[in-house]
Amino acid sequence: MVLRRGICFHVQLASEGLSTNHLQDLAGGPRDPEESNAHRLQRIRKKFQRVVRRELDSRSRVDPVARMRHKLGRYALSGLPGITAPRCVRSLQILETAVSPRVAAAVLRTLWNGWTTSHRFQGSETCVLRCSEWAQDKLEHYAVCPCIRKFGRTFLNLQRGPANCQLGQFIALGLNDAKVADEELVRRAIWVYSAYRAVMEVSHNGYGSQEEVQDMLKQFAREAVRGHSTSTAILDGCFVNWNSHSITAFEASLDEWQEDI
Secondary structure, eight states, rough: OHHHHHHHHHHHHTTTTTOOHHHHHHOSSOOOTTHHHHHHHHHHHHHHHHHHHHHHHHHHHOOHHHHHHHHHHGGGGSSSSSHHHHHHHHHHHHHHHHSSHHHHHHHHHHHHHOOOOTTTGGGOOOTTTOOOSBBBBHHHTTTTOHHHHHHHHHHHHHHHOOOOHHHHHHHSSTTTTTTHHHHHHHHHHHHHHHHHHHHHHHHHHHHOOOHHHHHHHHHHHHHHHHOOOOHHHHHOEEEEEETTTTEEEOOOOOHHHHHHO
């Protein structure tokens, strides 16, 4: 068994253009004529694993754009994949400083289909938010779920897009159809984070009413920006124009619920 593992290790190194002799030289450092072989061997053993890891990492870099394009392929979004993928990678770089890490992580989890829905595990449960008895518990549904879209429109001032663009507006933050301004990108990221947290919370603990779902989404939006000044300022500046009246995000009414059903 040990011999077999040793052979596999040498084969892997050879496939990456590396040899054990070269790695030992790197780990041992410059040779000192006065240094004993035992002392040099001790230094090699101490640094060998670190050197191997460093050299392998330098030879096996992943192309983030190609990886993003592969992950987005399952959604069949509108727009050109060769343009959407670089935009999504760039958006993650922007969100790295524009939002808190938990929000950026939720966006990446959404892009890469990381929600723990029943559909992802070959189940057939219905929407946990109970928007409809026919809606499935799957990420593609939550991207167009009336509960989640109502929250985005009334609390975050996100405009309702055409029906064929709604999936991409949520999954890819709308970057599949056009460039998105940084402030709009932050609001959409908060939207995705809030939806993700609400769906996971309801999946585990349930809820009582649609009003509670909206309150939960709002609470998670506030949690999304807590301790982060930039995204807090953007959330505080959200407003909607509803029936020609200016309504702040924190005062958004629930009266339009039936419109989205």
